Amino acid sequence: MPSHRSVVRRRLLGLSLAMLASHNVAARDPHELVIGTSVGPYADQVKFGIKPILEKQGYKVKVVEFSDYIQPNFALAEGALDANIFQHIVYLRQFASEHKLALSELITIPTAPIALYSKKHKALTEVREGALVTMPNDPTNQARALVLLDQLGWIRLRPQIDPLRASEKDIAVNLKKLKLVALEAAQLPRSLQDSDYAFVNGNFALASGLKLTDALITEKISPNYINLVAVRSADKDKPYARDIAAAYRSRAFLDYTNQHLQGYAKTDYQLTQQAAAR
Incomplete structure (x- = not known):
């Protein structure tokens, strides 16, 4: 009888393959990005704060929203996503180690505390x-x-x-x-x-x-619990990954954070950028 984990893994693999077929992933077009995130404010952060910046650079960005913390990492590892945004470094490391996934942190993001x-x-x-x-x-x-x-x-x-x-x-x-x-x-x-x-x-x-x-x-919030953008480890230095990181570091996104993300913990690079502007 298959284990619960193997059943879940197969179900997630089926989901990811369906996404690959229906969304025409970025491997086929370097300017087509599929970003996964959790339903709610982090999806909004991507859709209204980051997506417009990337689209001005010529990217076509699709945001896929998930309602749990399991599927996004499998979907990323299997190629259905180019990046995901929903977790902190402690969760990423534990999940990647447990499931033997080659995933890495790209950049931290403004985070709403528990x-x-x-x-x-x-x-x-x-x-x-x-x-x-x-x-x-x-x-x-x-x-x-x-x-x-x-x-x-x-x-x-x-x-x-x-x-x-x-x-x-x-x-x-x-x-x-x-x-x-x-x-x-x-x-x-x-x-x-x-x-x-x-x-x-x-x-x-x-x-x-x-x-x-x-x-x-x-x-x-401890630095351990600041949320982040995750990518496949092999893709961390690819142009699209550098462009996603640059979008988060941009003045345009700092302005978005100040206007729309009140109560969030800003990242170190945003605090440095804000201090330099004073």
Whole structure:
């Protein structure tokens, strides 16, 4: 009987091959780019911030939106995409290592932070023992949520753990006797109807109509969790990859960021560029 992973891999391979056939990928035309991203604000960031810059340079850009964090990396590795934009370096390295995919970071991008939201409570001080808290079920984003819970004093993590790898088994003391429920990241905004508090990734928060300023507490994003553009490792120095990176570094995209991405963490190169302009 085939493993669950092999079944998923075959299904994703079929999807990617169908995309290759229907979208006439860039390998057949160096000025035709297919960029994959997650549904919502990161798709908008590409469509309205980056795509116009690339199209002025003569590229034809197609944006393919995904509703999960699994398919975009397989689609990129198999050639259905030229780049994808949805993940941070910790997730990329773990996923690429686990699935033996030759994928690399190209450039970091403005990132919406993970944060704690509630529709039942207006303040963190309203937390009660036994509160239901939902959080991401993927290891890297769950670690971010647990570290923030530790900072709040709602739990205590074991000393000297690696904060990038924290999991529920690393909880030494559940001070508030929280009921922790791990869900797919895309389901977390909906969980606000039933939970006391929910950790929601910034992109899914914005896609669901939440404002970043609605959060009760927001993480200070570590460099490990700044989102990025990923490409196949063999393509990192190709002209199209250099042009995508240059589009993100452009003054036009900095202006777009300042106007449309309020509440996002800017990249180091944007902060440097902004400081130089003062």
